[in-house]
Amino acid sequence: MPPRKRNIASAAADTSLPAPRRSTRSSLSRANTTDDTVIAKSPAKQSTSSVAAQETPDMGSVVSKAKALKSKKSRKGNAEGGDVSSRIEELAVDESAASGKGKRKSANGAEVKTAGAKKARLSKSSSTEEEEETTEAASTKPLKVSGSLKRAPKTVEEWYAVYASEDDPEHIDVGGIIKLLEDIDVKFESAAIYILCWKLGLEAMGSIPKKKWIEGMNQFNIKNSQQLVKALATWLQETKPTSPPSESFLAFFKYMFQFSKATPETRSVALDSALAVLAFVLDPLTYDLRYDPATSTPLATEVHPYPHAAPFLEFLTQKQPVKVINKDQWESFIPFNKSVKYSLDNYDPEGAWPNLYDQYVDWRKENGSLGVGPKDGPDTES
Secondary structure, eight states: OHHHHHHHHHHHHHHHSHHHHHHHHHHHHHHTSOHHHHHOOSHHHHHHHHHHHHHOOOHHHHHHHHHHHHHHOOTHHHHTOOOHHHHHHHHHHHHHHHTTSSOOOOSSHHHHHHHHHHHHHHHHHHHHHHHHHHHHHHHTOOOTTTOOOSSOOSSHHHHHHHHSOSSOTTEEOHHHHHHHHHHTTOOTTSTHHHHHHHHHTOSSSSOEEHHHHHHHHHHTTOOSHHHHHHHHHHHHHHHSOOSSOOHHHHHHHHHHHHHHSSSTTOSEEEHHHHHHHHHHHSOGGGSSTTOOTTTOOOOOTTTOSSTTHHHHHHHHHHHOOOSEEEHHHHHTHHHHHHHSOTTOTTOOTTSSOOHHHHHHHHHHHHHTOOOOOGGGOTTOOO
C-alpha cells in the first residue's frame, strides 16, 4: 500500500509540473507573435486568420476592385439605404483594415469577403454622391467676371447696392457701370449704356445716382438683370439710326449733345468728345448689345442711312475747323443729311446752314470726294 501512495503522489507531481513549464513557453511565444496570432488560439482559428490575411488586399487592390465592380453594378447600391455618414464610417474601417492600420477581428473568411462586396457598393454610392455635389456646386457658381451676383437681388435697392461705389454708396461710378455691363454680357462699346443713361434721364456721364436708378427701374418695371437686357435690346432697336430717322432716334441724338457736355452749364462739346460720340451715335452697328469694333466692318456709304456721316467726321478730324461743337451745329446734321444730296449738287451756300457746313462742302469739293452716294441720300428732298 505505501508504494501505491507514492505512485499516486508521483503521478500527481508528474501532471502538475509540466503545466507551469507550458505556461512559460506560451508566454514567451505570445511576446514574440503578432496581433493576428493573439486572435488565433487554436489551430482552427489560426487557419481562419490565415484565410483573412490572404483575402484582405492592400488599399490599391481594394480601390481597383471597387472601380471594376462599379461598372458592373446597377444603382442598387444607392437604394440599399442607410445613413451616408454611417456608410462613410464603414468605408473608412474597411480601408483602414486593408492598409494594415486597423485591427479587424473576423469570425471567418466569409465576413472579409462580405466587407469587400460592401466596399464596392459604398465606392459606387460615394462616387455618385460626389458627382452630384460637383454638379450642384457648378450650377451655383457665381457669374463669370466679377462674382457680383452671388444671389438674385430681391429689390431694386439691393440690385443697385451690388454696383454702388464703396466710396459713395449713392452713386454707381464708372467701375460699377463696367461691372454691370460685364454681368449682363453687354459690350461697353455698344450704344446700350448711353441708351440706358438716356432712359434714366441722367444729365451727365460718369455715374448713375441711386435716385435715378430706382426711379427709372420702377418706371419701366425692371426688377432684375434679365429684364434689363430685354429692355435694352428693345430700346436699341427702337432708337437705331434709320432713314428717315425715327422720333426715338431724334430724341436720343439731341440728348447725347447735352449728355456729352463737360458740365450741364456748358454750352458746347469739345471737338474730341463730339467726334467720339457722333461716331457711334450715327453708326447703326453700335445699336447691338454685342457690338465689338474690333470685329465689325464699317458700313459703306452706299448703305449708310446718313451718307454724310463718314466724310463729315473725316473733315472734322483732318481740318479741325473748330475747337468745340455747339448745339446748332450738332442738331443741324440730321436735317442737312435729309436736305442735301451726297453729291452736294443741291447745296445752297446762301442757305441757313451753320458756317461749319459751308466749310465741309468746300473741303469736299477741294478733295474731289463728291462721288455718288446711295441715290444721293435716301431721305434727301428735291
